């Protein structure tokens with residue numbers, strides 16, 4: 695059994711694969727945040743224009759058939775807001791997810807959707 699301490703270290707070194715295409719603004723947000731947080735990405739191009747996001751293999755990862763899709767150690771996530779929050783949560787010290795108080799205000803605080811919009815609307819101007 696791996697101790698929690700070691701398991702934390704291990705998870706930091708896991709390869710994160712990002713299925714994307716360079717011209718996607720949704721994928722670009724993810725690439726920019728990963729660069730900001732020094733999180734290395736194994737980028738795999740999947741071009742929606744040529745059907746690469748509609749193959750059975752890709753749809754098994756992302757049923758929406760769109761980019762970006764992130765995969766880490768068998769865990770798959772799609773929808774760029776959810777991916778951004780997943781990456782931001784790796785660096786709680788940066789408080790990019792709204793900080794503890796806002797995060798506690800909703801169980802979905804880091805999962806996107808309506809809770810995300812609620813958190814955004816409560817942020818003070820000028821805050822990321």
Ligand SMILES: N[C@@H](CCC(=O)N[C@@H](CS)C(=O)NCC(=O)O)C(=O)O
Nearest residue numbers: 718719720742760761762773774775
């Ligand atoms: N809501 C999605 C939108 C993703 C999206 O629309 N991606 C486009 C590329 S920018 C795509 O894959 N389009 C292909 C399609 O809709 O078939 C997100 O934020 O990740």
